[in-house]
Amino acid sequence: MVIGKIPGRIIRKNKAQYVGTIFLIFIAVVTYLSLQLSMENITENYRDFKEKYRQESAHFSTLKPVDVSYFEQKYNLSIEERFQKDVEWQGKTLRVLSKSQKVNLPYLSREEAGDVIYIDPLFLKANGLKIGDTITFGGKKYKIAGSLALPDYIYIIKNDSDLLNDPNEFGIAVLPTEEVKTLGPVPYHYYMVRGKITDEFVSELSANASLLSLQKITENPRVYYVDAKIKGAKIIATQFPTLLLVVASVLLFTVLRRQIGAMQQEIGALFALGYTSGEVLRALLGFPFYLWLFGSVLGCVAGIGLAIPLARFYAAYFNIPIISFKFLPQIIITGLLLPAVFIFPVTYLALRGMMKRPVLELIKGLEKGRFKKPFLKIGEGTNFLTRMALKQGAINAARGIILIVGIAFATFLLAYGLAAKDSIGKLMTQSFGEVFHFQYQYLLTSPLDQVPEGAESFTVVPAKISGTKINAQLYGIKPGSRMVTVRDKGGMVKLGGNGIVISKPLSEKTGLVPGQLMELETVGKKKLSLDIVAVADITLGNTIFIYQEDLNKLLNLPDNYYNGLWSNPKLTIPEDKLVAFFDKQYLNKALENTAKPLEISVSIMGMVAILFALAVIFVLTSLIIQENRRTISLLKILGWSNNEVNFMILGSNDLLFLAGFVLGIPLFYRLFNYLMAQATKVIDFSFNMIVSAKTWGLVFGVLLLTWLFAKFLNRRKIAAIPPGEILKEQVD
Incomplete structure (x- = not known):
């Protein structure tokens, strides 16, 4: 059909406004496909990785060893003890973990026998190490046989409270169990569990093994940070390109409406020559067709090409192995057709009014010749250029x-x-x-014989907000503490009795404000009911502050009890007393x-x-x-x-x-x-x-x-x- 060439001719003549619209469609499709394909593949590989390599349901630490076979049989669980030790290598910290056999199996890029070690790829890259190099610590040399990924260390952070990972300073590695034991003693026992965790199991564990902590997988920041980031990225992968498409469609509607308005004489002539409304409509729908063709097809090609490196980037960032990459046809087809859902309807709306007008009115171009009076009234005294x-x-x-x-x-x-x-x-x-004004934080198994000079003691216990899945750290601090300044918007806050101050994130998550009660459950299912005095101007962490003496009384602990130290000078703590160490x-x-x-x-x-x-x-x-x-x-x-x-x-x-x-x-x-x-x-x-x-x-x-x-x-x-x-x- 000869009139079918009209859109192509006009697009070639007026390239500027159409190229811009094609570019917006191109960007939207590239963004949609690259993000969706990469995110879907990351999600699928993540799901397969957690299942195939037997991600834990929880982990716990105790002062006493646990009878693994007894608890496995009674509660139908898989339990495995993990041995771990933080070692120093060239001023960096490497957390060496024992190679597990039942829970949290390591994914190894390749396997080799002998005195070999496997290190996470982010640490290798950040520190200029590669497979085949030798690394020395603990008086022994190990050959780097490959990289690794662990189902419970997806986001590799040193401490649970860390928000950011730093592969330049911290990494994880895997050695055989016997090798890890030679690196030094650990003052507690660490166990990984896979299966349903019941209250009865936790209670019996607390009674028999001096339970120090228990963390379910849904509470593990090394996992749920990744879950949150992937969910957020998937939302953005859909909403952002859709928003771009909407903007492009509005622009296209404006461009086509004006262009078709300027073509009314030509359209009238086509009707006069005997072309039907359907033929003219089909011909002029060539405008959105060409825009869709160039924008979407080129966008699809570029989006598919970007999806693989983007997936590898996310996989490296989260330490998720890419077991397989799939070019999911439903996403590609959606990315290809999604612009058409917007483009063709707006073109039809631009043409609909034109199709209903009389032929003579179109040929005369009455609407085109009408003077449009602006709604703005401008005084005659205004400069002519400004008025125009x-x-x-x-x-x-x-x-x-x-x-x-x-x-x-x-x-x-x-x-x-x-x-x-x-x-x-x-x-x-x-x-x-x-x-926080301290430089170092030490968590202890029990109080020292004497608090070191320059240090300040505190009591900290993990707690759960009753009726929710929200976990928090309950800190018992000294009145007038030198290491912690607790302020709200009004200034310094005084505590006392059952009064507590909570951090801003915790207030936002729970919806609790000063004057309300907060119900807490600590390890061992001890329940506390505390009065919220203020919301501290702290933007990081689910943190609760109470006076140390009051917390010790609530937990039936001695008045002088503490399990943590803050200090600015570095302290020497016996290894059998140290649970964890934090350097700001x-x-x-x-x-x-x-x-x-x-x-x-x-x-x-x-x-x-x-x-x-x-x-x-x-x-x-x-x-x-x-x-x-x-x-x-x-x-x-x-x-x-x-x-x-x-x-x-x-x-x-x-x-x-x-x-x-x-x-x-x-x-x-x-x-x-x-x-x-x-x-x-x-x-x-x-x-x-x-x-x-x-x-x-x-x-x-x-x-x-x-x-x-x-x-x-x-x-x-x-x-x-x-x-x-x-x-x-x-x-x-």
């Missing part, structure tokens, strides 16, 4: 709204990336700088190393924001220039310069740019708060989002440069329109 610019903006109000929304969304993207980096730093500074400097190094990949993420987010803003600006301004070619030509004949014509046609857009940026600020806070609320439901931190003026200045500067570049391109397009354009069109 404002009238052009008022006439094109619909496109102005789209431009404002596009700039606002680009503002959100760019600010989100920059603010995330700033907020991580603030999160750590506030929680570990302004609240490790956290600072983790933060510094995390800033590097964050910078890359911010750069990517910034580039997407810039390209998105540029595409929106370019599509809309190109459309305005195309529609006003005759006006531009006439103004040039009347003697106006290129700069003056540019100001009259596009000058009002400067105000729209500013309006979009201003709108983007509240949009950012609303969307950011929503995203953080979803993300922190299962993670023990809370963001106080206050973006600095410097950050907003940087966001504005980047977007302004993008805007000026787009204006430069538009100025060149206007300059390229000859004064005789109007005469040429009249001759044609």
Whole structure:
């Protein structure tokens, strides 16, 4: 059909506005396919890994050895003792674990006999080690035979309280059990369990083996952080490209509606020649077909290509082995067809009104020739150039709204990336700088004969919020503690009796506020009912503070009991007394190393924001220039310069740019708060989002440069329109 060539001819003639729309569709499809394919493969491999390699249901530690066979038979469980020891290698900490046989089986990249060791791939890469190298600790050399992954160490953090992993400073390794035992004694026994954990099992374990701690897999931050991140990434993988598609579709609707409006005489002529409405409609649906074809097909190819390296990146970050990679057809087909769900309906809406109008009205082009009165009343005393610019903006109000929304969304993207980096730093500074003033934390099996000089004792017990799955750390601190400053928004907080102060994340998760009671269950199912005095201005951790003497009384412990020490000088603690050790400097190094990949993420987010803003600006301004070619030509004949014509046609857009940026600020806070609320439901931190003026200045500067570049391109397009354009069109 000859008329079927019309869309292709018009797209080739007016490339600018269509290329921008194709680019947006391309970006949306690439984002959707790469994220969805990688996330689905990660999720599937993660599920297979946990099942095939027998991920634990829980782990616990005791002071006394446990009769494994007795508990296995009575409660139908698989229980295995794990031996582990932290060793120092070139100033780094390597946690050496015994190779398990029943629970938490290690995934090894390759196996080899002899004095060999397996180390997690992140530590190997960060420290310049490779398979075949030799590593020495404990007076013995081991050959690195391969890398490993463990089902209970998906997110490799040193301590349960750590938010960030740092492979430069900490890693895990596997050796045979007998080799681990030679590295030194451990003052407690560590067991892994697979099966259903019942209250009866926990009670009997507490009574018989002096239970120190028990952590279910759903409470293990080395696992549930990964679960939360994968769930969040899957949501973004669907919502973000869909949002881009919606924006692209609105732009497409605007472009096609204007383009078809300008074609009404040609459409009327086609009807006069005998073409039916169906034939004309099918021909003009070539517009969305070509846009969908180029945007979606190219996007699919690029998205599939990016999915594999993206999956490998996530797998390396989470230490999940890629057992197999599947190109899931349902995702590819969805990614290919999803744009069509938006594009074809908006094109039909743009054409529907045209199809119902009389042929003579279309041929006369009455709607095209009508003068559109702007809703804006402008005084005659205003400068002519300004009046023209404002009238052009008022006439094109619909496109102005789209431009404002596009700039606002680009503002959100760019600010989100920059603010995330700033907020991580603030999160750590506030929680570990302004609240906790110690350098080292030691957890003990029992009190020492004497508290070392310069140290401060505390009591800490794990607790669970009754009726929920939320776990917390209950700290008993001394009145007037030098190591911990407990403040709320009003200043210092005083405790006493059953009064407690809870951290901000814990308050947000439980919905509890000062004046309410908090019901807790500690190890051994001891129940406590405590009065919330205040919510501390602490943004990290599910933490509860109470005076040490009061906590000891509630737990029926001696008045002078403690199981932890805080200090600024490093202490020498006997190995048979030390359960765990925390150095705040490790956290600072983790933060510094995390800033590097964050910078890359911010750069990517910034580039997407810039390209998105540029595409929106370019599509809309190109459309305005195309529609006003005759006006531009006439103004040039009347003697106006290129700069003056540019100001009259596009000058009002400067105000729209500013309006979009201003709108983007509240949009950012609303969307950011929503995203953080979803993300922190299962993670023990809370963001106080206050973006600095410097950050907003940087966001504005980047977007302004993008805007000026787009204006430069538009100025060149206007300059390229000859004064005789109007005469040429009249001759044609």
